[in-house]
Amino acid sequence: MYTLTPLIVLYAIIPVILDGVERKLKAALQSRIGPPVAQTIYDLLKLVLVKEIKTQPTILYVYLSLTSSIVTGLASLYYITLYALRGDQVDMFYALALFAITTSTHTVTPLIVPNPYSFIGGIREVVLGVVNEAALITSISLYTIMAQRSVLKSTQWVTIIAVALVALTAFIASYVASSRVPFDIAEAEPEVASGIFVEFSGSVLALNIYSLLLRRLIVKLLVLAPTVGLLYGFSLTGLLVVLLLLPATWVTYATVAVILGRSRVDVAPLTLAKIYIALILISITVLLVQAYA
Amino acid sequence: MSHKPLKLIIIAGSKGRVTVKYPYQEPLITPEFRGEIEIDPAKCIGCGACVKACPPNALELLESEKEVILRYFVGRCIFCWRCIDVCPVNAIKGTRNFELATDKHTDLYTLVVHTRTTCEICGKPFETTRMQRYIAEKSPVTEEYASICPDCRKRLLAETVSARRVGISEHKE
Amino acid sequence: MLNLEETTKYIELASKSGGQAKIEGDTVFITIPPDRLVDVADTIFNKYNTSFRVCAGVDERPLNGHFSLVHLFTDDKAGLYVAVKTYLSGESPVAPSITSVVPAADWCEMEARDLLGIEFTGRETYRLVLPPWWPSNLYPLRKETPYNYRPEPRLESEKLGYSREYGVIPLGPYHPALHEPEYFELYVEGERVVDVKYRGFHVHRGVEKLAESRMSYQQVNFLAERICGICGFVHSTCYALAVEKAAKLDVPERAQFIRSIVLEVERIHSHLLLLGVAFHLLGYDAGFMHIWRIRERVMQLAELLTGSRKTYGINLVGGVRRDVNEEKKQKTLEALRELGREFKNFIEVAISVPQVKKRLTRSGVLPREEAVKLSVEGPVARASGVNKDARRDLPYAAYKYVSFKVPVYTEGDNLARVLVRVDEVFESISIIEQLLDKLPGGSILLTDFEIPEGRVGVQVVEAPRGGDIHYVVTGKGAPYRWRVRAPTYANIPALRVMLRDQPLADAPITIASIDPCFSCTDRVVVVRDGRIEEIKLTQLVK
Numbered sequence A: 001m002y003t004l005t006p007l008i009v010l011y012a013i014i015p016v017i018l019d020g021v022e023r024k025l026k027a028a029l030q031s032r033i034g035p036p037v038a039q040t041i042y043d044l045l046k047l048v049l050v051k052e053i054k055t056q057p058t059i060l061y062v063y064l065s066l067t068s069s070i071v072t073g074l075a076s077l078y079y080i081t082l083y084a085l086r087g088d089q090v091d092m093f094y095a096l097a098l099f100a101i102t103t104s105t106h107t108v109t110p111l112i113v114p115n116p117y118s119f120i121g122g123i124r125e126v127v128l129g130v131v132n133e134a135a136l137i138t139s140i141s142l143y144t145i146m147a148q149r150s151v152l153k154s155t156q157w158v159t160i161i162a163v164a165l166v167a168l169t170a171f172i173a174s175y176v177a178s179s180r181v182p183f184d185i186a187e188a189e190p191e192v193a194s195g196i197f198v199e200f201s202g203s204v205l206a207l208n209i210y211s212l213l214l215r216r217l218i219v220k221l222l223v224l225a226p227t228v229g230l231l232y233g234f235s236l237t238g239l240l241v242v243l244l245l246l247p248a249t250w251v252t253y254a255t256v257a258v259i260l261g262r263s264r265v266d267v268a269p270l271t272l273a274k275i276y277i278a279l280i281l282i283s284i285t286v287l288l289v290q291a292y293a
Numbered sequence B: 001m002s003h004k005p006l007k008l009i010i011i012a013g014s015k016g017r018v019t020v021k022y023p024y025q026e027p028l029i030t031p032e033f034r035g036e037i038e039i040d041p042a043k044c045i046g047c048g049a050c051v052k053a054c055p056p057n058a059l060e061l062l063e064s065e066k067e068v069i070l071r072y073f074v075g076r077c078i079f080c081w082r083c084i085d086v087c088p089v090n091a092i093k094g095t096r097n098f099e100l101a102t103d104k105h106t107d108l109y110t111l112v113v114h115t116r117t118t119c120e121i122c123g124k125p126f127e128t129t130r131m132q133r134y135i136a137e138k139s140p141v142t143e144e145y146a147s148i149c150p151d152c153r154k155r156l157l158a159e160t161v162s163a164r165r166v167g168i169s170e171h172k173e
Numbered sequence C: 001m002l003n004l005e006e007t008t009k010y011i012e013l014a015s016k017s018g019g020q021a022k023i024e025g026d027t028v029f030i031t032i033p034p035d036r037l038v039d040v041a042d043t044i045f046n047k048y049n050t051s052f053r054v055c056a057g058v059d060e061r062p063l064n065g066h067f068s069l070v071h072l073f074t075d076d077k078a079g080l081y082v083a084v085k086t087y088l089s090g091e092s093p094v095a096p097s098i099t100s101v102v103p104a105a106d107w108c109e110m111e112a113r114d115l116l117g118i119e120f121t122g123r124e125t126y127r128l129v130l131p132p133w134w135p136s137n138l139y140p141l142r143k144e145t146p147y148n149y150r151p152e153p154r155l156e157s158e159k160l161g162y163s164r165e166y167g168v169i170p171l172g173p174y175h176p177a178l179h180e181p182e183y184f185e186l187y188v189e190g191e192r193v194v195d196v197k198y199r200g201f202h203v204h205r206g207v208e209k210l211a212e213s214r215m216s217y218q219q220v221n222f223l224a225e226r227i228c229g230i231c232g233f234v235h236s237t238c239y240a241l242a243v244e245k246a247a248k249l250d251v252p253e254r255a256q257f258i259r260s261i262v263l264e265v266e267r268i269h270s271h272l273l274l275l276g277v278a279f280h281l282l283g284y285d286a287g288f289m290h291i292w293r294i295r296e297r298v299m300q301l302a303e304l305l306t307g308s309r310k311t312y313g314i315n316l317v318g319g320v321r322r323d324v325n326e327e328k329k330q331k332t333l334e335a336l337r338e339l340g341r342e343f344k345n346f347i348e349v350a351i352s353v354p355q356v357k358k359r360l361t362r363s364g365v366l367p368r369e370e371a372v373k374l375s376v377e378g379p380v381a382r383a384s385g386v387n388k389d390a391r392r393d394l395p396y397a398a399y400k401y402v403s404f405k406v407p408v409y410t411e412g413d414n415l416a417r418v419l420v421r422v423d424e425v426f427e428s429i430s431i432i433e434q435l436l437d438k439l440p441g442g443s444i445l446l447t448d449f450e451i452p453e454g455r456v457g458v459q460v461v462e463a464p465r466g467g468d469i470h471y472v473v474t475g476k477g478a479p480y481r482w483r484v485r486a487p488t489y490a491n492i493p494a495l496r497v498m499l500r501d502q503p504l505a506d507a508p509i510t511i512a513s514i515d516p517c518f519s520c521t522d523r524v525v526v527v528r529d530g531r532i533e534e535i536k537l538t539q540l541v542k
Helices: A002-029 A039-049 A059-086 A089-112 A116-146 A149-153 A157-177 A202-231 A236-259 A268-292 B004-015 B049-053 B082-086 B129-138 B150-166 C004-016 C034-047 C103-116 C207-214 C217-225 C232-247 C253-281 C285-306 C326-351 C354-360 C368-373 C378-382 C414-437 C493-499 C504-513
Strands: B037-039 B059-063 B067-073 B092-094 B109-118 B125-128 C020-024 C027-031 C051-060 C066-075 C080-088 C094-096 C119-121 C167-171 C183-189 C192-199 C456-463 C466-474 C479-485 C523-528 C531-536
Touching: A002 A039, A002 A059, A002 A202, A002 A236, A002 B004, A039 A202, A059 A089, A059 A202, A059 A236, A089 A116, A089 A202, A116 A157, A116 A202, A116 A268, A116 C167, A157 A202, A157 A268, A202 A236, A236 B004, A236 C285, B004 C285, B004 C326, B037 B067, B049 B059, B049 B082, B082 B092, B109 B129, B125 B129, C004 C020, C004 C027, C004 C034, C004 C080, C027 C456, C034 C066, C034 C080, C034 C094, C051 C103, C051 C466, C051 C479, C066 C103, C066 C466, C080 C094, C080 C456, C103 C119, C167 C504, C183 C504, C192 C493, C192 C504, C207 C217, C207 C479, C217 C232, C217 C479, C232 C253, C232 C456, C232 C466, C232 C479, C253 C285, C253 C326, C253 C414, C253 C504, C285 C326, C326 C354, C326 C414, C354 C414, C354 C504, C368 C493, C378 C414, C378 C466, C414 C504, C493 C504
Parallel strands: C027 C080, C094 C119
Antiparallel strands: B037 B092, B059 B067, B067 B109, B109 B125, C020 C027, C051 C066, C066 C080, C167 C183, C183 C192, C192 C523, C456 C466, C466 C479, C523 C531
């Protein structure tokens, strides 16, 4: 466990740097120069140093929920790393359980803030989360189970299709969980004036933003680890491949976010639910067919 | 879902970055741009035509016993250049300068100070020296007439007319 | 197009109602006694199918001891302005309200009541324009009130609306989605908007009183330009045209052409601005950035033609101050060609983004009957099937020399309003090319003229948002009365219809789709019990 400490430190820093890269890429796609890559670091530092404006007394609970979100997030990353090194599926289930705690503590935070915008943003996140978390956990669990090298060696094309479908579902769910356009309806600026972020300032806002960035890191590693395990294998080099693929994945997600517009809370969850149910049902059917055939 | 949204990447790629790192790079203004004005104190005659034309009263004429001051306050200026249009001696020049922020508010005021002439008859100050010279040059009046203030001129005219009517002068001792 | 045979019915109507009519150019001036006002208004609005534009109260006590009230209609099919005037008692002016037959006259009557003290009978009255603490016998627009008198304000904190059944979401006055201060109170049930209460009033600057008191004719052009940041040139042109109409000045043709060219340049810039803002509100920030990148070219073009990116300052009564030479003409044509190409290329990409298309379609619908009843203006009307455009119906400046299409869509949803504006950009590019081609020679400014007192001029100019109307009564060296009604004034009431039963997420984009220009409006709209009342602030002395 102690040898992995430097890696945990790396995990703590990577999302902030990659967010800076994402903003620079977004600026390039919008034909502008954009902020320097270290801008997110500067932002978080400034927020920590600036005077906080306490507008209501629930701030203590908010600190608790956000801190627990970050701590469980880092723990989840630890277990994903173990899975990538050893290929033991139990590690992945621990990681998923911890991730569920991370997301729920982060989602509950705006609901305890007495501000209508915050509440609306929080409810939107809950509605979207209910649909998406279920799909995320189901699809990644299935993916983990199916992600063994022996699967690829199998000549049954049905198996490969089933695995591909489950992987697709996992990637879509992972994108939705990363709270980017078109699914950033919780913090929509035009209608709810920054929704879940509206009452926060200073170090609480820094924690909130950091928790969000950490979540983006976790959801990408959650899908990258089984993919690399499936195509390459579970070892130290496998872990390195995962870490190398991470920036490319982040950039792809960022590009998708720039070219799309924001969805609506009554449209997005329904559409997503339909897609997920369809994909998961098809892949389970395929697996059953293969099992009985 | 069509592929059209992806075309954004191609458009952004072909256009490149269009933003400019102002103020570390030059601002984008054309040669036509209207910036602040510059009053040439050597040419200004203190007539006040610009003051009358200025919509936000950025140009003001401050009068005291011995002098008339034309004050240009750039804080109110809307850079319309009407003053340049109406100045009879072309004393005002337009520049392309718009970076006018300063932390000393006295920088925002430009003063052109004119001396006043006094009336030959009543001794009251009435117009600027330069204006008097300008009128004497430009219009067919004698210098003597130009150095009498308007009130005295009116009084002189009334007296002359009444003298012609009545046949005698009112001020005959 | 102007059709002078149509004036006979107005002359007959005037004489039948015990008054008189006078034709001057394209305006029919009808004067009738106050008790016949409602019938005449009914006939003109409902039977002759005209558009009601605005009403203006005038304090004419120094001239003839009376107050007067003028209702302005435009007969779009005949190309006529119809001004219906009545004289009211100078001591305690009372006029019958025409809101029973002309619902759109609601707010301007209340404004006349607040600012001039004209009482109206036959309707519910309330304070619209002035803040609640304003002394009740102080009427800002009366001639005896000095323009710089400031009564002591009594500051009180505004309370959020309260509703038992619905949640209340305040949108404004300071909100990241809004560019100007305005206050919308959305009553929501879950995520569905059930009702909306709106109050503006936050940027009233007393523009009309200023023009009457301390400005001269030529200075008011610059003041008018600053009524609005986006459509300022429309206001300054409309004022100049109204004064020129009143004084019967023969403005050189070249000046009219240059005015039309700059008006169309302004239209392009305004529509591109709105499209960018609409994309931003939908979450598609890339659309916002790219459209404004394309718009930058128009701003530079405006600076090339007029000397300033915005608030051009080239209009004077009698013509314009800057000319277009051959080099500028070539640069303009080249810029427009490239602009058209880039814009066409980009807008196809932007509208095809699935979220953009889905959220714009079938949201914020304004049915055609409501659009006609509320007399909405501009792209809002044209997107709901009302074929109304002042450039074609009441031609002014150089529009009679060009041919252009007026895009009309029938769906009335947000997408239709966006598409009307996209089409208008292409039409504007074509209009400018035609105008540059036909540009006549000659001078650009009329310098030797007198503006006689006591004349009246009414002018409508098609701003990017709809028809803007200025009413000028000339005085000595400065206007005696100047009344401005911007197009957003007529469009905001339609919001109540459009926002009903919409998801909350679509409220900002629906509000933005009418392209509101609140500083232009200088008004306040209060939605109360199913009626929207607008309050005009243009005479409020701060």
